[in-house]
Amino acid sequence: MEDNRKEAETENSVKEIPETENRGGTYADIYAEGGALGPDGVDFREKIGIETLERRPGYAKCEIKIEPWHLNVLGVIHGGVLFSLADTVSGTAAAASGEYRVTTVNGSINYLRAGKNTSKITAEAVEIKNGKTFSVCDSKIYDDKGALLATTTMTFYHLLPR
Numbered sequence: 205m206e207d208n209r210k211e212a213e214t215e216n217s218v219k220e221i222p223e224t225e226n227r228g229g230t231y232a233d234i235y236a237e238g239g240a241l242g243p244d245g246v247d248f249r250e251k252i253g254i255e256t257l258e259r260r261p262g263y264a265k266c267e268i269k270i271e272p273w274h275l276n277v278l279g280v281i282h283g284g285v286l287f288s289l290a291d292t293v294s295g296t297a298a299a300a301s302g303e304y305r306v307t308t309v310n311g312s313i314n315y316l317r318a319g320k321n322t323s324k325i326t327a328e329a330v331e332i333k334n335g336k337t338f339s340v341c342d343s344k345i346y347d348d349k350g351a352l353l354a355t356t357t358m359t360f361y362h363l364l365p366r
Contacts, residue, residue, distance in 0.1 A: 257326075259297070262330065263328075264293050266289060266327050286353060291356075291358060294308075294356065294360070295360060297341050298358075301334075304364060305364060311359070312356060312358075319353050322348045324348050325348075325353065327343050328343060329343035329358075337361060340357065341360070342357050
């Protein structure tokens with residue numbers, strides 16, 4: 205019985221994380237170390253194929269070249285791909301001034317047309333409000349023929365100075 209207790213104590217013990225594996229700390233600490241991804245990380249934008257075409261304070265334009273894995277079971281662009289593109293292009297516009305980093309606190313999307321038979325989707329975002337602690341951006345997503353697929357409004361919290 206005593207052996208079982210020792211086994212249970214060992215299983216329930218908190219494992220200590222070596223200092224080299226500890227990724228805690230403030231956002232400032234993480235960014236000072238080269239970002240949350242580490243030196244060999246691939247960020248989400250790269251994973252889903254988002255390319256930034258243009259960026260200036262209050263404006264950004266991004267696109268995704270559509271691959272088969274961007275499609276849902278119906279053969280049209282997955283709504284999550286559209287939302288991710290809108291979130292990224294809007295966040296890029298909100299942070300393009302370089303004054304601060306941002307994180308999304310709210311987002312709404314209107315899916316207007318199915319994304320099908322298109323080789324790419326392009327999104328443009330405009331910052332419509334830049335306040336002391338929040339920014340708001342509107343974006344529009346188009347297919348390669350110029351048809352409007354979705355519109356969004358995204359709200360971002362200003363995290364910390366760059």
